[in-house]
Amino acid sequence: MSVKETIFLTLQQALEAVCIDFRRYEPQVMLFSEVLRVISAGNAVIKQDSEKRGRWVAAEPGSKMVWMDGAALSEYVCRTLHEKDYEPEVMVAVCARVFQARAFPGTDPESGRAGIHIETNMERFSCRQCGxxxxxxxxxxxxxxxxxxxxxxxxxxxxxxxxxxxxxxxxxxxxxxxxxxxxxxxxxxxxxxxxxxxxxxxxxxxxxxxxxxxxxxxxxxxxxxxxxxxxxxxx
Ligand code: SF4
Ligand code: SF4
Structure with missing residues (x-):
């Protein structure tokens, strides 16, 4: 079995990488909703509107629902991620979804800092020279x-x-x-x-x-x- 290439990120680096990913591409509304569910432990109330691209969001049941388009939702999830220190298992679940890759908790062999190993899935990459x-x-x-x-x-x-x-x-x-x-x-x-x-x-x-x-x-x-x-x- 081939060894999968991984990158190691500390929890703080993982947080920053997630937010960079959110801002790098067109709003990934479905992904933002999934991440919000994970970090709120299922408490956040998230509803779609078939007419618009975004989500109605309430931090918890009974709170006021607020409409957010893709960009606002991205910033809201990033802000929420920065509000507290999440357990490594939560950040692992977030990273696996965001980077569409297997992720697992670990320790940096050099610094001894806790963090997350994330598979790059680059083994199958081969440049086609398409330009x-x-x-x-x-x-x-x-x-x-x-x-x-x-x-x-x-x-x-x-x-x-x-x-x-x-x-x-x-x-x-x-x-x-x-x-x-x-x-x-x-x-x-x-x-x-x-x-x-x-x-x-x-x-x-x-x-x-x-x-x-x-x-x-x-x-x-x-x-x-x-x-x-x-x-x-x-x-
Ligand atoms: S040249 Fe084409 S295949 Fe190669 S890295 Fe660039 S986009 Fe990918
Ligand atoms: S952008 Fe220019 S320098 Fe960069 S890989 Fe393509 S051809 Fe080379």
Whole structure:
């Protein structure tokens, strides 16, 4: 039996990851309702309205029902998650639903901190070189200072030429990719993406030194599925 790849998150990190997931995609109303049921131990009253996308919610039976659209419901569930320390078993149940993966409580072997192991389900991933992530996803503000340093260290001015740099009020650099030097505007598509029409494939011309955001995509099966990556489908 193959060993499943997992990531370990402390309880606090798991909480933050859940809320990042909630805000990352189109509102997942059904998921928000499920998580609310789990963290309220079934006390929350949640009702649908066939005319609208969202839920009527009351914190407990007898409380006033309040209408929430998807975004409001997402924020409400995140707020509720932050209001108290939930038992690891509750956070395990939340993570399993949110990340659509097996999760189990554990301890970080290095720090000894309690947390949750979550399977990434990346074993079946195989990049189809469809170009979807490079063409359609919004990664333009995700370049890290480490990416820039690496290109500076190895003298890749050809890549640095496509990095837009602005500064915060205290002088900290803010990077954007891929920016046309002449116009200061985002390029229509990544200048290092190349189409091979004969094979109907897209390749990355800076594969070995591409930005971290590109190297790490997709971070999980759910991330891939939610952002249109076909790398988990059977060919
Ligand atoms: S969307 Fe998925 S399959 Fe397509 S190029 Fe990106 S990682 Fe590969
Ligand atoms: S650097 Fe490579 S992986 Fe990243 S967007 Fe460009 S072509 Fe795609």
């Amino acid at each position: 979807n992530c490079c063409i359609f996803l919004d990664y333009h503000d995700a370049l890290t200072p480490a990416d820039v340093k690496q290109w500076e260290r190895i003298g890749r001015q050809d890549i640095l030429d496509w990095v837009g740099v602005s500064r915060t009020s205290n002088g900290k650099p803010i990077y954007r990719i891929w920016v046309e030097a002449a116009t200061g505007k985002l390029a229509r598509q990544c200048p290092f993406l190349e189409h091979l029409p004969a094979q109907n494939r897209w390749i990355c011309r800076i594969h070995d030194v591409k930005p971290r955001i590109c190297r790490e995509y997709p971070v999980s099966r759910k991330h891939g599925l939610m952002t249109g990556c076909p790398g988990f489908s059977r060919q």
